[in-house]
Amino acid sequence: MNAGFLLVAAPATPLVLLLAGLLVPPLRRHLPDFLAQAPVPALVAAFLAMGNASVDGETLLLGMALRLDFPGAVLLGFCALLWITCGAFASTYIRGSADRERFSVFWLLTLSGNLGVFIAADIISFYLAFGLVSLPAYGLVVHDGTDRSRRAGLFYLVLAVLGETCLLLGLMLMASGADSLLISDAVGAIPSLPYRDLTLGLLVAGFGLKAGLFPLHVWLPMAHPAAPTPASAVLSGAIIKAGIIGLIKFLPLGTGLPEWSLVLTTAGLFTAYFGVLMGVTQSHPKAVLAYSSLSQMGLVITLLASGLVAAGVSAGDVGADHGADGIAQVAAFYAVHHGLAKGALFLAVGVVGATGAARIGPVLAVTAVIALGVAGLPLTGGALAKLELKGPLGGGLVETLVAWSAVGTALLMLHFLRRLRMAASADAAARPSPGLSLPWGATVLAAALVPWGLYAAAGSHDLAYAVKPGNLWALTWPILLAGILGWSLRRIRLPSVPEGDIVEPIARLLEPVRSVRLPPLPGVPSIVEAVGRAAAGIVVAAEAPVRPFPAAGLALLAVAAIMAFALAG
């Protein structure tokens, strides 16, 4: 099984399953049971086809090219893993619902797009994969058909379409500068483009919207909670990473774009803190998690922005290779941990929702570890991610702000745990079915072990570095501080902000636009009709004098006279 075949099999398997399901009706009824198996080839591909696999389909689209580099492989692997566990969870979760066939169709489409995004190497296939991962996800968001999910779905779709369009324009501008459609060539041509800032603006808008960068984030806190639990886990864990891989691939990291770096850093940091601020006001545990994803992605974008500061090596301390691909590796690593952890937390909400209040103890404990891990609890995957993050940021204001954001995240996680405890199922004796708890357990294990494995394999320091006392303290003080703050502020009633925060006022503003009606154009034939009738009247009037008989006789002589004069003249 050569690497090339695997590379194609990864995004193609879900589509093949889908096609089979559509064509063979009996298979369509069992489609939900195959959700877990669909991403397996992608997982295998991630390991085997690490960096040397490339496939070129000359006739497909405009010359499809598939490549797998290190960050792509890492993200592909973790995504496949997450989709497998969430797929298993989803199979049991939606067994009861009526539209499970429709759910699985959209699930498979989004899965195929998500896997394709990491391996597409030419602009067109990337755009196809990106489209596949954003638009069909609508089907997952509006699955349960409540008004809340329909409204969330509407905002999701509108913004997804706007994002797609911005991305398309950016890609067009980029492609016109480059001589081939390969992403690597096109990105190299960006700095020298005549419309460089417009192109970068459009690309950042397209990917930022996907990754929840402020102010394009509004759909995320509405859509993620509205979706059924496995879908929210996948939305927050894997689909959001499409925006990150987009930025990794398309931002000209390592070239000097100081003003863009500044813009992205401020936006990233603002999103990080804004997410925390809004998160703590939310009551629904899934909404809290959604805002936490928002803020974590803000951090990753800040990291990526640091890559744009100056040409060549960024200002970070020497040692770790902080060139363009170094930053990409760190971003990928951070994204992997966040994805797995967030997936586990969302599934936990599902599991807790299915267990009685008495039995949620152990689940709560495990979730607490994972949650605080996101905030950087030492010895967890999160700690490693936070350490890696510090490397390229290179001291100064940015690094301190990033460090303090850990406090915010910890606070947010504590708030989440408190909300989670109250979300237990009403029937005290309820026990979660193994179909739910096993996939959750697997995700927790993955969230714990995979970062360590990755760190050992490709981390910038050795394992010992993670347990150095200096680093340990750097990781624990934010959590302690958050604990103290959280305990002392627990009495204060925070104002409850509706999900999607700034979207309410904007929606009210846009309301009149929906009802605009273009006035019908006055039909051109009606004008012609009027002109015609007027002209006809004139002609008939002109002809009338000849009508009476004697006048006709006279006309004969007149004609003879006219002819004589004309000929003589």
Next chain:
Amino acid sequence: MPGVVWGPDVGSGLLALAVVLPVAGALLILPLGRHAERVPHLLFMAGLVLATAIAYHVWIGGVLTAAIGGWPAPLGIVLRADGLSAVMLLTTALVLVPVGIFAAGEFQPRTADGRESRAGLLFWPLMMGVWAGLNGTFLSNDLFNIYVALELLTLAAVPLVTLEGKAGTLAAALRYLLFALLGSLLYMLGAALLYGTHGTLDLTLLADRVRDDASALIAAALMTAGLLAKTAMFPLHLWLPPAHGGAPAAASAILSALVVKASFYLVVRLWFDLFPSLLDDTGATVLGLFGAAAILSGSVLALRQARLKLLVAYSTLAQLGYLFLMFPLAGGGTEAQPWTAGAWSGGIFHAVSHAFAKASLFLGAGILVQGIGHDRIADLRGAARSLPMVIAAFGLSGLSLMGLPPSGGFIAKWLLLTTAMASGRWGWAVVMFAGGLLAATYVFRVLNRAMATPEQPLRLVQPVHQSRQLAVLFLALVSVLLGLVPAIPFELLQIGGGLSTVEGFR
């Protein structure tokens, strides 16, 4: 017929036969009375064969001449057939055959119970008279002989209008007679003036002798005015619609398609053969202006008619206008644009394709009157369903009126248009376009009604025999065929045409 010198070859003998055949036919049918069912159709078929033979001879041998009685020009009467006359002869014969088949249904010499009917008896001799007049006009090369043919034509055509004795047709026929006679009178005055000054009536001889003096100009003016009256050109068009609208279908087909064209043919002969040297642009422009006025007024009035036959009659006025646009556009500037085949052929093409289209329209209207009992346009709803072939023929002939491809009308319009645009006189082109659009309006007004599905299906008052519908369709198809295969008639037309037909006036 002793004494007919057979001229250089059998061709010239055919010319004489072409004039004699219809006259003999008329004389033969009258005594036979009710036993003469088959005779007219045989004669018409023979006429067609004869016209084709003449055309063939002109095609290979060039201009044919026949001096009757062996007397040469100044004394004797000479019959001459060049390309133009051959085409007109062929058109006449080709129109008469289907009209004959169509009329057979309506004008039986013997009615069902064996008695003779007046209309049935008189229709065929009068048709023969018209045919004789037409052939005479197209072949005569002598001014007086033309006058004789014209008079025969008028005297045979006028009774056709009132053949069915309907109330309004008598007044219309008398008005037509008055205009025709006044026209002939003016024509006669002009001919006499020419004869007085030059001593001969033969066209070829006159063409050499005519000088640019007062008598020739006055003669030309009088003759043109007279012929305009007979062609119902714009200021003198009063008599045509009631006459052609009221006449029986077969008669109005012949009147509109051919009779009116005879006097137009003579105006062409006068201007292009007799007086080319002394006529200039102002005269031609006046004729063109009359034509333009006819196009606009004819089309607009056609739009406002309630009855189909009157609509078709007014459309004749409009289409005649196109013919007279030929004069201002003829020649002029063609050496700069050698590819413009000239407005002269365009005009004649239009005359020929209009003949077929108009005959088909009138016969179609006749079938409608017979089939559904009336020809009120507003109540034609469902006609396309019950009389599909007639409405299809109406559509195809409409193409020629509108000048849309693939009809003969389009070729004619294209020839006139390119000449107009090539010589920079785009004014006439605009008139032609306006005419085309107006024609489209009234043709589709009728087709719209016919296409509409009625509440309850339209039942035919009287079944219409298949052969009559086929006759109508045949005429429409010929007008379309003229558009598809115009090369042959075009070549035939150029034979014997004078220099002026290409170069126009000085």
Next chain:
Amino acid sequence: MTGMLPLLILSTSLVPAVVIFFLPEAATRVRAAVNLIGALAKLPLVGLILDGVAAGEQYELRYTLVPGLDFLLRIDALSLLFLSLSAFLWLLTTLYALAYLRDGANQSRFFGFFSLCVAATTGIAMSGSLITFFLFYELLTLSTWPLVAHRGDARSIASGSHYLAYTLAGSTALLLGIVWLEGQVGPVEFAAQTGIAGADPNTLRWIFLLMVGGLGVKAALFPLHSWLPAAMVAPAPVSALLHAVAVVKAGAFGIVRVVYDVFGIGLVTDLGLGVPLAAVASFTIIYGSLRALNQSDIKRRLAYSTVSQVSYIILGTGLAGPTAMIGGLVHLIHQGLMKVTLFFCAGALAETLHIYRIQEVDGCGRRMPVTMLAFSICAVGMIGLPPVAGFVSKWYLGTGAIEAGQIWVLFVLAGSSVLNALYFLPILYRTWFRPATGTWREPLTPLPAAKVWGLVSPAVATAVASLASGLLAAAQPFSPLGWATLIVTRDYGP
């Protein structure tokens, strides 16, 4: 042999037309056979010529009507683009129409004019000179009028005359333009670059305006477009044939011929006519989409979408530069494939569930899954998302616009994509996500299987074709994009 092929192709549609006109109404089986034989006979011929032209063969038939007026059929790569589209879609539309009008009235008249209409389209594709183009352009008007007015009720007749008023005025303008040009420079043929650059620029601008105005009526350019939505009262196969294949494309194809073959893109840009043409097309794109937004009747919404989509072709033609030209040309096929599917599905909805308005579409995804899947694929394609064909043409138009330095075109394309999403996605949303509201009126006796197959299989075929021409776009040279590139690089290359 090379002279006979064009005539043979033309007769595969003309002969059935004439035969069908004389068939009695009851002879349904014979009529269907004649129709299908004509359509099936045409495909291999077109295939034969595709091979030939790809290899550089010349197919030409010249016949002089009157000196200065030559009837010239010449098949070059550009004509094959339109010819193959009309041949392929005619076969499917015939199948669809046979099923759709199964027990309708006036079938002989319908199918007679139907074949005549396709003969005219074939003629337009194969015409080698301006006047031959006009002959078939006119025949197209006359043969489509009875199709629009086919039902014969007041609305159809009114929309028929509305259609005629526009198209006849348009063809008058076109003829005036042609005659004016030929008056100046003599007969104009497409391949031979006549010396029209010598004529005085202002007259050329007027002639260009007249010609593009005349052709713009059929290409539904703003403000000459209002006949298109009005003609929606015609039966579905007619709307499919009119809007996706014959009439609308003839106008666009005409403008492509006028810009590239009569004037030449160089002269058009020198005369400063390229950008205004692109501007008018862009305005029509946005205007068409905006009007489509507030149409509640499905076919009227599709009609306005056609008004906007056809202007993509003209936008590509207006922008100088090979990439934009490829984009415009390839959209001629892509829009045809996608739009004909949408109309087939709209027709199928009307016939099976009597659904005519968008509000009634709720939940029909479950009732007619295959049809609505085809509809969804092509709706996504119209929005311009890969892998369906619409994306490819939008991509080439965008990059072509940048190459030509007209950045504003990008925002027109973006705006149009968003607007397309705004008026197509709600339909998809209602189809797949809303429960059925029971407004459907199923026919008493369920539709016969043959009719269901006849309605659904053409729609699926064209949907698959749209998907394939998008997915396998780069398959040289027989994919639509491949052929368009061949046209531009070989015949109009710099």
